[in-house]
Amino acid sequence: MSKLKILGIGNALVDIMVLSDDDQIINNLNLPRGGMTLVDGELSARIQKEISHLNIKIATGGSVANAINGIAGLGVECGYIGAIGQDELGLLFKNDMFKRGIAVLLKELELPTGRAVGFVSPGGERTFATYLGAAVEMGPDDIKPELFAGYDLFFIEGYLVFNHALIMAAASAAKSAGLTIALDLASYNVVEANQEILNELVDNYIDIVFANEEEAKSFTGMPPEAALENLAGRCDIAVVKVGKEGAYVQQGTQRWHIPATVTSVIDTTGAGDFFAAGFLAGLAKGWDLERCGKMGSFMAGEVIKIVGAELEDTLWDQIKERVELL
Numbered sequence: 001m002s003k004l005k006i007l008g009i010g011n012a013l014v015d016i017m018v019l020s021d022d023d024q025i026i027n028n029l030n031l032p033r034g035g036m037t038l039v040d041g042e043l044s045a046r047i048q049k050e051i052s053h054l055n056i057k058i059a060t061g062g063s064v065a066n067a068i069n070g071i072a073g074l075g076v077e078c079g080y081i082g083a084i085g086q087d088e089l090g091l092l093f094k095n096d097m098f099k100r101g102i103a104v105l106l107k108e109l110e111l112p113t114g115r116a117v118g119f120v121s122p123g124g125e126r127t128f129a130t131y132l133g134a135a136v137e138m139g140p141d142d143i144k145p146e147l148f149a150g151y152d153l154f155f156i157e158g159y160l161v162f163n164h165a166l167i168m169a170a171a172s173a174a175k176s177a178g179l180t181i182a183l184d185l186a187s188y189n190v191v192e193a194n195q196e197i198l199n200e201l202v203d204n205y206i207d208i209v210f211a212n213e214e215e216a217k218s219f220t221g222m223p224p225e226a227a228l229e230n231l232a233g234r235c236d237i238a239v240v241k242v243g244k245e246g247a248y249v250q251q252g253t254q255r256w257h258i259p260a261t262v263t264s265v266i267d268t269t270g271a272g273d274f275f276a277a278g279f280l281a282g283l284a285k286g287w288d289l290e291r292c293g294k295m296g297s298f299m300a301g302e303v304i305k306i307v308g309a310e311l312e313d314t315l316w317d318q319i320k321e322r323v324e325l326l
Contacts, residue, residue: 004284005077008064010157011135012082013114014089015061036128036187044131059310060096064157070277072100073316076284079103085134089113109134140169148177158186161194171205182208191218208237216240249293258293261301274299294326
């Protein structure tokens with residue numbers, strides 16, 4: 001049983017994953033390779049038409065939703081705040097969380113449920129075109145103090161930064177409620193477009209920051225270890241992930257290098273989300289930071305073996321046994 005309970009907030013999306021042999025569709029749609037681009041309903045419909053003849057996989061998604069699913073799979077009590085549509089994809093999202101025992105705090109709207117089309121290039125890199133749909137309709141008025149009752153740690157999705165009022169209200173309310181607050185920086189192009197508000201968040205509200213190498217450079221202008229040092233001086237715990245080289249974790253002047261878990265790479269979708277899931281689940285269990293990092297690395301290694309970010313239910317008992325040995 002975990003010692004702490006974790007609450008997450010993010011864009012409730014359904015992932016539509018496409019394995020592509022080349023970058024032709026990405027180039028045709030003007031999508032930055034390896035990034036996340038927000039698209040409107042019209043472009044989303046065009047993309048759906050472009051991929052209709054391809055082999056696709058549909059699963060629940062959204063950065064923090066992926067992490068919360070992973071955290072629940074590791075046996076930690078958790079909840080999730082988001083907005084979905086009253087449609088087939090919304091029902092899929094809700095039922096998927098229910099079956100994992102997650103306390104869902106979902107606003108249901110008439111708008112379509114958000115969806116993220118992910119193009120998986122050879123080698124596993126993914127490029128997302130995201131239509132937020134209902135997800136974008138959450139606002140500061142939806143953030144009530146009672147949402148935080150009984151929780152100890154609050155995980156915020158960096159993609160919410162496009163909704164400035166919402167992300168600031170969520171961070172402020174969680175801080176007032178005394179929760180530890182973690183933030184994932186989302187995507188390098190999101191960071192580039194939202195420097196000012198992300199700086200305000202990190203400097204005034206955030207206790208734990210997760211970033212990959214590109215995001216850390218976009219945010220600080222520095223290479224990984226220097227960025228880690230910068231972030232660790234501005235919050236309690238900094239994590240910078242460096243792909244095949246693993247990850248760095250720093251608290252104060254203490255630093256750990258966490259080796260990557262060696263495995264075959266099919267699709268890197270969810271790797272960062274599952275690293276955060278393992279790391280935060282470790283914190284919830286009272287583990288030291290090095291062991292938390294090792295569980296994050298292990299979880300990232302598991303999810304990149306598959307397409308999408310949803311592990312089969314049959315794998316979780318085996319995973320829980322293996323992580324206890326880390």
